[in-house]
Amino acid sequence: TFIHNVVNGHSSATDCILSPISVTHTHTHTHTHTQRERNVITVTPWLAPVVWEETFDKTLIDAIYKMQNITVATTVFALGKYVQFLKDFLESAERHYLQGYRVHYYIFTDQPEAIPMVTLGANRNLTTLKIPGSSRWQEITLRRMEKLEKLIDTQMINEVDYIFSLDVDTKFYGHWGAETLGDIVAVIHPGYYSTPRDEFPYERRPESQAYIPQGMGDYYYGGAVIGGLVEEVHKLAKTCRMQLDVDKANSIEAAWQEESHLNKYFLYNKPSKILSPEYLWQDFKSKTDDIKIIRFSQVIKNYAEVRPNP
Ligand SMILES: CC(=O)N[C@H]1[C@@H](OP(=O)(O)OP(=O)(O)OC[C@H]2O[C@@H](n3ccc(=O)[nH]c3=O)[C@H](O)[C@@H]2O)O[C@H](CO)[C@H](O)[C@@H]1O
Numbered sequence: 001t002f003i004h005n006v007v008n009g010h011s012s013a014t015d016c017i018l019s020p021i022s023v024t025h026t027h028t029h030t031h032t033h034t035q036r037e038r039n040v041i042t043v044t045p046w047l048a049p050v051v052w053e054e055t056f057d058k059t060l061i062d063a064i065y066k067m068q069n070i071t072v073a074t075t076v077f078a079l080g081k082y083v084q085f086l087k088d089f090l091e092s093a094e095r096h097y098l099q100g101y102r103v104h105y106y107i108f109t110d111q112p113e114a115i116p117m118v119t120l121g122a123n124r125n126l127t128t129l130k131i132p133g134s135s136r137w138q139e140i141t142l143r144r145m146e147k148l149e150k151l152i153d154t155q156m157i158n159e160v161d162y163i164f165s166l167d168v169d170t171k172f173y174g175h176w177g178a179e180t181l182g183d184i185v186a187v188i189h190p191g192y193y194s195t196p197r198d199e200f201p202y203e204r205r206p207e208s209q210a211y212i213p214q215g216m217g218d219y220y221y222g223g224a225v226i227g228g229l230v231e232e233v234h235k236l237a238k239t240c241r242m243q244l245d246v247d248k249a250n251s252i253e254a255a256w257q258e259e260s261h262l263n264k265y266f267l268y269n270k271p272s273k274i275l276s277p278e279y280l281w282q283d284f285k286s287k288t289d290d291i292k293i294i295r296f297s298q299v300i301k302n303y304a305e306v307r308p309n310p
């Protein structure tokens, strides 16, 4: 292997993503001035890998997954003005996302006629699913769990192996391959990867089903990427949907809608693999030394212009 890990931190509770187990990566071949030190975790305290550049061997991973002839469903929601993001999302996915794998995009939209013509590669398909629009953006993101659950129920169990649910206001800039596949996969939110745990924007009101008490929680996960085996993602979507229903009945909406419920779910059902912020960056943020490559990123958007309500 081309990496050796030097574990030099404490292995106790997680206060901050950079501190729980500090792992320093060093190339075995020494290049003195180009080498940048990273101080990031590559495995969680429950022994799930955190995927960063240089922690995996792409050729070896492809050798494992190519043999399995897998299909990866990819769901994306584009309602209201968010249809404008589809072209860049799809074109960049066709350049970088799971190249060489069977990919089936499912696009939920209120405007099927607005879906751009994008030439898809071999073994890549796209299905459009018409759903009603909404005058509240919160309602749109909240409904993703229910739609995901129903989609898996109705057409996926026998057709698809893995699934990713992705935000549409995004673009791929670099390799996103089979190293992202796992039983149940979360991504670390780029805005909070070096934030102390007690400052994570979890839902803090006990009245909500998404409640996470101070002192608890592992990481702050982004709602823009959820992935895993179809059965596992179904369980996640169904659980979150039921919790969202309870909140709705109690007239409470979690701080960050379905993202809050996702974080609650992952507190009690640990992800088996975690994607580093290389897999969910934000275009307005400049690259830090820990990030060697930006693979997928939120584009800059004018909230007031694209969302149906403030
Ligand atoms: C980086 C990240 O993790 N972003 C999360 C964050 O803010 P974001 O600012 O990323 O939320 P957002 O406005 O992108 O909404 C999430 C997604 O809902 C869809 N959409 C939304 C509004 C609309 O009018 N039309 C439409 O299609 C679209 O697929 C979009 O990508 O919090 C949201 C919930 O509060 C979601 O959890 C997002 O995933």
Ligand SMILES: [Mn+2]
Binding pocket: 167, 168, 169, 224, 298
């Ligand atoms: Mn987004």
